[in-house]
Amino acid sequence: MAALGWLRDALHLTDVAILTYFLLINTSYLVLIGLAVIEFVHHARRAPLSGFDETYRSPLTQPVSVLVPAYNEEAGIVESVHAMMALRYPVFEVVIIDDGSTDATFDRLAAEFDLVEVPRVIPRDAPTTGEVLSVHVPRLRPEPLVVVRKVNGGKTDALNTGINLARHPLVCMVDADSILDPQALLSVAKPFADDPLRVVAAGGVVRIANGCTVVAGRIVDTRMPRGWLPRVQVIEYLRAFLLGRTGWSRLGGLLIISGAFGIFRRDLLIELGGLDHHTIGEDAELVVRMHRHLRRSRRDYRIVFVAEPVSWSEAPSSMRVLGRQRRRWHRGITEILTKHRTAIGNPRYGRIGLVSLPYYLVFELLAPFVELAAVLLVPLGLLAGSIDYAFAVRFLFVAYGYALLINLIALTVEEYSFHRYSRWSDLAAAVAAAVLENVGYRQLTACWRIHGAWSALVGSRSVWGEMTRTGFKGGSPS
Amino acid sequence: MTVAQIATFALSVLISAAFVLGMVIVVGRALRHARNAARARLAAPGRRALLALAAGDDAPDNLDALVQLDPAVWRAVEPTAVALLGKVRGEAHAALVLAFEQRGMGDRALPELRARGAIRRARAAEVLGNLGRADAVPGLVYLLHDTDRDVRTVAARALGRIGDPAATRALLESLAGRHPVPPQTVADAVMRMGADAQPALAAALDHSADLVRATAVEVLGLIGAITVAPRVITALSDDQSPEVRQRAAAALGRLGTRSALAPLLEAVEPGRPPALRATAARALGDLGAVATAPALGALLSDPEHTVAHAAAYSLLRLGNAGRQVLEHAAGPGPAAGPDPTHTAGSAGDRAAGYAREALARFDLDDQRRTGEVGATVAPPPSPVTDGSGPVIGSAPTAVGGR
Numbered sequence: 001m002a003a004l005g006w007l008r009d010a011l012h013l014t015d016v017a018i019l020t021y022f023l024l025i026n027t028s029y030l031v032l033i034g035l036a037v038i039e040f041v042h043h044a045r046r047a048p049l050s051g052f053d054e055t056y057r058s059p060l061t062q063p064v065s066v067l068v069p070a071y072n073e074e075a076g077i078v079e080s081v082h083a084m085m086a087l088r089y090p091v092f093e094v095v096i097i098d099d100g101s102t103d104a105t106f107d108r109l110a111a112e113f114d115l116v117e118v119p120r121v122i123p124r125d126a127p128t129t130g131e132v133l134s135v136h137v138p139r140l141r142p143e144p145l146v147v148v149r150k151v152n153g154g155k156t157d158a159l160n161t162g163i164n165l166a167r168h169p170l171v172c173m174v175d176a177d178s179i180l181d182p183q184a185l186l187s188v189a190k191p192f193a194d195d196p197l198r199v200v201a202a203g204g205v206v207r208i209a210n211g212c213t214v215v216a217g218r219i220v221d222t223r224m225p226r227g228w229l230p231r232v233q234v235i236e237y238l239r240a241f242l243l244g245r246t247g248w249s250r251l252g253g254l255l256i257i258s259g260a261f262g263i264f265r266r267d268l269l270i271e272l273g274g275l276d277h278h279t280i281g282e283d284a285e286l287v288v289r290m291h292r293h294l295r296r297s298r299r300d301y302r303i304v305f306v307a308e309p310v311s312w313s314e315a316p317s318s319m320r321v322l323g324r325q326r327r328r329w330h331r332g333i334t335e336i337l338t339k340h341r342t343a344i345g346n347p348r349y350g351r352i353g354l355v356s357l358p359y360y361l362v363f364e365l366l367a368p369f370v371e372l373a374a375v376l377l378v379p380l381g382l383l384a385g386s387i388d389y390a391f392a393v394r395f396l397f398v399a400y401g402y403a404l405l406i407n408l409i410a411l412t413v414e415e416y417s418f419h420r421y422s423r424w425s426d427l428a429a430a431v432a433a434a435v436l437e438n439v440g441y442r443q444l445t446a447c448w449r450i451h452g453a454w455s456a457l458v459g460s461r462s463v464w465g466e467m468t469r470t471g472f473k474g475g476s477p478s
Numbered sequence: 479m480t481v482a483q484i485a486t487f488a489l490s491v492l493i494s495a496a497f498v499l500g501m502v503i504v505v506g507r508a509l510r511h512a513r514n515a516a517r518a519r520l521a522a523p524g525r526r527a528l529l530a531l532a533a534g535d536d537a538p539d540n541l542d543a544l545v546q547l548d549p550a551v552w553r554a555v556e557p558t559a560v561a562l563l564g565k566v567r568g569e570a571h572a573a574l575v576l577a578f579e580q581r582g583m584g585d586r587a588l589p590e591l592r593a594r595g596a597i598r599r600a601r602a603a604e605v606l607g608n609l610g611r612a613d614a615v616p617g618l619v620y621l622l623h624d625t626d627r628d629v630r631t632v633a634a635r636a637l638g639r640i641g642d643p644a645a646t647r648a649l650l651e652s653l654a655g656r657h658p659v660p661p662q663t664v665a666d667a668v669m670r671m672g673a674d675a676q677p678a679l680a681a682a683l684d685h686s687a688d689l690v691r692a693t694a695v696e697v698l699g700l701i702g703a704i705t706v707a708p709r710v711i712t713a714l715s716d717d718q719s720p721e722v723r724q725r726a727a728a729a730l731g732r733l734g735t736r737s738a739l740a741p742l743l744e745a746v747e748p749g750r751p752p753a754l755r756a757t758a759a760r761a762l763g764d765l766g767a768v769a770t771a772p773a774l775g776a777l778l779s780d781p782e783h784t785v786a787h788a789a790a791y792s793l794l795r796l797g798n799a800g801r802q803v804l805e806h807a808a809g810p811g812p813a814a815g816p817d818p819t820h821t822a823g824s825a826g827d828r829a830a831g832y833a834r835e836a837l838a839r840f841d842l843d844d845q846r847r848t849g850e851v852g853a854t855v856a857p858p859p860s861p862v863t864d865g866s867g868p869v870i871g872s873a874p875t876a877v878g879g880r
Contacts, residue, residue: 048557049600049632051663053564059700060662118838121831123783140846193662194631197689394484401492408499415503419510427503 008386015381015395018374022399025363029239029406032247033413036307039250040417043307052186055193056090062196063091064189064263065166069158070096070176074103076314077176078112083217084174085143089185093144096176097162099130100152109147113138120148126160126274129153135165155259156282160274166266173283174311175260179209179219181309188263191304198302201264201290203249203257205242205305207420208234209312219312224426224433229322231433232441233315239410242307249305253356255291257303259283261311279339280456281332288340291352308418323448330368330452337361338456365453368446374399375443400438407434517554523547524555531573532562544577552581563608575609584609591617596626603629607636615642622652622659634659638667643674650678650694654687661693668697680706688719695722699729707735714741724754731761739765743773746785756784763792768799775803778829786828790836801840807833 055061066084070077077096084094098106109115115136122132130153138145150161163171170189174180181187188204210225225231241258248254257264262283269275272289279285287303294301316322337344337360344361346353378395381387387395411430414420421430527543547555563574578584583605590602591614603621606614614636621633634652637645646668652659668675675697682694695713698706710733714726727745730738742765745758759777762770774796777789793800807829 045597046600046628048560049597049604049628051631051635054635054663054666058662058666060665060696116842118842119831119834121783121787121828121835125783137842139842140849142846194627194660196661390484394488397488397492401488405492405495405499408496412499412503412506415506419507424507427507431500 008384011377011381011384011386014373014377015387015391018370018377019395019398021370022374022402025367026398026402026406028359028363029244030409033239033243033406033409035247035250036243037413037417039246040307040413044417050190052183052190055186055190056088058090058193060193061090062170062189062192063093063168064089064170064172064185065162065168065266066092066094066172066174066185067159067162067166068094068096068174068176069099069155069162070101070105071099071152071155071158072101072103072105073176074101074105074108077105078108079214079217080176080178081109081113081145083179085145086182086217087180087185088182089189091168092185093146093167095162095165096145096147097158097165098147098149099154099158100150106147106149110136113141113143113145113147115139115147120165122161122164124164125270126163127277128157128160128164129277130157130161132161154277156275156277156279159259159282160277163266163269163274169266170263171266171269172263173259173261175313177314178206178260179214179217179312180261181311182218184261184309184311187309188261188306191302191306192263192265195302198300199304200268200294200301201257201262201287201303203245203254203303203305204261204263205245205307205310206237206258206260206313207242207310208237208315210315210317212312222420223423224421224429225315225317227317228433228436229319229441230315230317231429232437233322235407235410235430235433235437237315238414239407243410243413245305246307248356249303251351251355252302253351253359254303254305255287255352255356255360256284257287257305260313276339279332279335280328281336284332285336285339288336288343288352288357292340292343292349295349295352319444322445326445326448327452327455330365330449331456332452333360333364334453334456337365368449368453371442371446372450375446403438403442404435407437410434520551521554521558524551525558528555528559528562528574531577532566532570534568534570541573541577541580545580547581560605560608564604578605578609584611584614587611588614588617591621596624596629599624600626600629600632603632603636607632607639610640612640612642615640615645619645619648622648623655623657625657627657630657630659631663634663634667638663638670641670641672643671643678646671646675646678647682650682650685650690653689653693654685658689661689665693665697665700668693669700672701673703675701676703676706679703680709683709683713688722691717691719691722692725695729696725699725699732702733704733704735707733707737711738711741714738714745720751720754724751724757727754727758727761731757731764734765736765736767739767739770743770746773746777746789748780752782752784755780755782756788759785759788759792763788763795766795766797768796771796771799771803774800775807775829778804778807778832779825781828786832787835790832791839793833794836794840801837804833804837808837 066087068080068084073080081094081096096109116139117134117136120135130151133149133151136147136149146165148161148165150158159173162173170192172185172188184204188202191199191202208225208230209219210227210230211223212219213221213223224234245254245256259282264286268290269286272286272293275282276285276289290303316325337357340357343349343353344357349357374395378387378392382389382392408431411434421427524544524547527540530537530540531544559574559578563571563578566574587602587605588611590598591606593599593602599621603618606618618633618637618640621629624630624633630652634649637649649659649664649668653661653664668679679694679698680703682690685691685694691713695710698710707730710726710729714723714730717723717726723745727742730742738761742758742761746755746762748755759774762774771793774789774793778786780786780789790804793804809830
């Protein structure tokens with residue numbers, strides 16, 4: 001009986017701890033959204049004064065190398081490259097790194113752009129493992145396109161090869177399935193012109209392209225996706241990527257710049273030794289390492305997030321691909337926090353060490369464990385009689401009701417800031433998706449994320465984040 | 479309060495908040511749609527006249543129509559008008575300026591430069607810059623030290639659009655101090671002032687702040703200030719800041735004076751910062767002096783990738799003399815050439831790699847100019863990783879025609 005009593009007490013305490021955790025995590029989202037709102041208001045009032053036309057015409061605007069790692073991207077690669085070529089920016093080049101694709105990725109590019117092989121001396125500024133096989137450029141067309149074929153070595157290796165090939169002082173990393181808004185490069189590179197001595201990296205927002213109409217490599221009509229899985233991801237991206245990262249940027253503690261759309265100073269990337277081959281979340285790891293390096297060398301710097309315009313990416317529309325993506329993401333977070341554990345809580349790294357990294361440890365890395373613990377322990381507590389029905393109801397409201405409220409607040413902010421989804425039907429779908437995220441989706445992703453963390457801890461082999469793409473169809477919803 | 483009561487309270491708060499947020503979204507969206515529709519309706523007559531003026535139709539009717547627009551209609555059309563004013567040039571711009579002035583926009587904007595709100599000050603600066611109001615220069619110069627960064631930036635941009643060289647010194651000074659203006663904005667603004675800005679730019683080369691000197695020397699190159707070339711040469715040779723020296727090298731390339739030859743050749747010598755050497759090598763290509771071909775040829779085997787790469791492309795710009803040096807360095811074609819797996823990393827092989835890359839680029843550019851596809855000589859062998867050196871040995875050229 002004493003043992004049973006002890007178990008009941010333990011269950012009760014655990015359930016209260018879990019409840020407190022959910023309260024705190026959702027409050028942290030609320031704070032980040034609040035900071036993002038301040039940023040958006042600032043942005044909206046000053047957007048007409050941004051002077052993009054001057055930046056576009058200026059001979060002093062820093063040229064950019066757009067790096068696009070590609071692995072089995074035959075479905076949408078041509079469309080993506082066309083969109084990138086049409087970007088509004090004074091001087092830039094697009095470097096496609098075909099990382100040993102086994103499909104027709106290269107053949108499609110070669111046919112579309114009439115590629116010809118050229119000799120190229122490639123410096124070994126950033127470490128690479130996969131041998132470069134050949135470098136290609138368009139034969140007659142004047143597009144600033146470079147396609148490099150290499151032996152498969154992973155996304156990190158592809159990006160490091162791209163850094164070596166890049167000729168310009170700024171490098172922008174973009175996913176092969178991304179479609180950039182025409183103004184995206186001007187916008188994401190602008191912080192470098194505004195504050196050239198301090199800005200070392202800038203991240204752009206990534207939104208979901210499923211459901212949108214794409215014409216000639218441009219998103220011409222923004223709609224909610226048809227399937228519920230990508231619909232829920234729209235809400236997730238909105239809350240976590242757009243609002244969350246804007247909030248972190250405002251705090252000066254941005255830790256993640258998505259590999260799908262981020263721009264960096266090339267000299268600093270080389271100084272850092274490129275991206276880390278041993279981490280699967282190479283984009284986030286790079287930013288953490290950048291922070292640590294610059295803080296250690298006592299340099300005044302800024303890493304910023306640009307909320308608009310955006311890069312559009314195809315989100316997983318099947319459970320299998322989504323699961324793979326989430327396992328990879330969480331594995332990345334686990335590896336980064338393990339690798340940089342000495343910086344967590346370390347005052348030497350300022351708000352990165354004292355706020356951002358501890359936050360990611362508690363509210364990102366541990367979140368799926370707590371999520372699943374809640375699913376298991378609350379019913380167990382009810383059965384064991386350690387918690388009563390009223391507590392369980394309260395738990396439900398705090399854990400899921402509060403989260404739903406956060407989603408609705410995020411939707412409201414979107415509605416008043418960028419209002420990308422103009423149809424009433426899209427709004428209804430978004431509200432429904434905001435509810436659905438908390439019922440099943442979160443719990444499912446928690447399982448995948450725990451699996452990812454486990455893979456990092458046992459050190460199983462990391463692989464390219466291959467996605468199954470359907471590609472963007474011209475003139476019709478993708 | 480019991481637990482059950484707390485739960486009930488939480489539920490009511492949640493439902494109320496969700497309802498309020500839902501209403502906020504729905505009402506906000508409905509209002510926005512209605513407002514946009516009303517604005518579009520209201521702006522329609524003004525937009526027609528505005529777009530006609532912007533398209534170059536400066537018929538008096540269009541101008542009169544804009545000037546006589548009802549204030550409410552003008553408010554609806556004004557954002558488009560301001561955007562167009564910043565985009566159009568020539569007669570269309572002059573006609574729009576006239577319309578703005580006749581509506582009293584310029585006169586109203588002048589006192590707004592000292593408004594309390596930063597956005598109002600910035601908007602006023604933007605309008606005055608677009609209208610080219612010379613009488614706004616003192617007010618705009620004052621705003622270069624505004625506490626708000628956007629106001630400072632817009633003021634600098636406006637000064638550039640007005641183009642009064644008297645503001646050059648203030649613009650350059652605004653690069654230093656507690657509230658600086660972005661250097662690119664200052665450089666763009668000063669460039670628009672043209673040759674009359676030269677004295678102030680030359681004087682700025684003695685400024686104590688590195689950023690002021692670096693910006694000044696860069697702009698001197700971009701505006702082609704040949705008469706100031708000796709002073710730029712001094713900056714290349716003597717300035718304490720590597721950044722200033724590097725930009726001086728680039729400027730000398732753009733200026734294209736023969737007197738720059740010796741200092742640039744000196745700047746590419748080993749021992750200087752790699753970035754300076756690479757820039758100087760590029761500048762030698764800009765100069766196009768055949769006499770530099772041997773020096774550039776020697777740089778092809780430089781261990782610094784940026785230097786060797788710049789030298790190769792500069793040689794291309796020297797015409798036949800440069801091509802001969804490149805062809806000599808490239809050696810025989812791939813079919814008869816040495817196996818790169820054994821020679822990658824040696825100085826000769828590095829030089830050959832850069833030379834072949836540059837020559838292939840030349841052939842490609844040639845094909846693009848003529849629109850003809852050259853015959854492919856042979857498929858290039860795979861590039862070989864050089865484990866010892868800083869470069870990967872590249873494949874010889876695949877493109878025929880040379």
